[in-house]
Amino acid sequence: MNSDFMDALIQLEKEKGISKDVLIDAIEAALISGYKRNFHSAQNVRVDINRETGNVKVLARKTIVEEVIDPRLEISLEAARQINPNYQLDDIVELEVTPKDFGRIAAQTAKQVVTQRIKEAERGIIYETFVDREEDIVTGIVQRQDQRFIYIDLGKTEALLPINEQMPTERFKHGDRVKVYITKVEKTTKGPQIFVSRTHPGLLKRLFELEVPEIYEGVVEIKSVAREAGYRSKIAVYSQQEEVDPVGACVGPKGARVQTIVNELKGEKIDIVKWSNDIETYISNALSPSKVVSVEVNEQEKMARVIVPDYQLSLAIGKEGQNARLAAKLTGWKIDIKSESQATM
CATH class of the missing domain: 2.40.50.140 (Nucleic acid-binding proteins)
Known part of the structure; x- marks a missing residue:
């Protein structure tokens, strides 16, 4: 490694936000493993990379002892004082043991470490980007x-x-x-x-937010969504401003806004209904496009008995009970639908 490599690490720090010192520490740790693996060494070593020049040294760390038992890990006091007369027992002596061809191993290892850290940093950036979404x-x-x-x-x-x-x-x-x-x-x-x-009710909600400026701006509020993905959905909307028709805003001029969403959902039918604080009105609206004669509610059991004209019964229930089922999901109430004839029996 050389000064050009160190300059590259500085550039990497600026572009990727990966600390130069963290990279060098990681390279040093990897080089210790590389040294022991390639040179079959059981020595206690430290790798030092010069932060300016990029020069790499391998230093064997030996403890000063009175009697040397393992020369790979220990050095006598006499031998240590030949290096520096101030050494004492139990001090650590560092001796350079850098192999001749260690530069090649160092370069390969550094490249691997840097590549891995770049990948980790990029993964971290991607995670942070999408976890917020x-x-x-x-x-x-x-x-x-x-x-x-x-x-x-x-x-x-x-x-x-x-x-x-x-x-x-x-x-x-x-x-x-x-x-x-x-x-x-x-x-x-x-x-x-x-x-x-593609089936989550949140997809429908977000699509309306994208297509309807009044929802994005907070003028129209989506109160509830019920969805049987690919077939039919109901969405309840409300406006705080009386002059704004929430259903009309969602439908758009000549149905353009809702049609864009229907196209995105490959023809899924969407009923847009007006939310109401009055539960009888809300349940009646939720059963759209069916007309409703009356709604009787049982607050305790959260159940509603709905009467519809005889000719509207099948429409109110829907194919395989779909309209009634979606209305119940939308309102959070159990709904029992009867025709006028059935109600008088």
């Missing part, structure tokens, strides 16, 4: 797929989309651009693992 949307490119995951390129790293977090109505091919919701970021020995989802 949990519960957020990112856009990536589909790379490949196995039995467990779809691998999505996010630029400097890859995200894992578990198969069970993929919408059942969509199939991806290599090169597809896709928006995903970050559910979890984990630190591992191989670097950060980023888990994403």
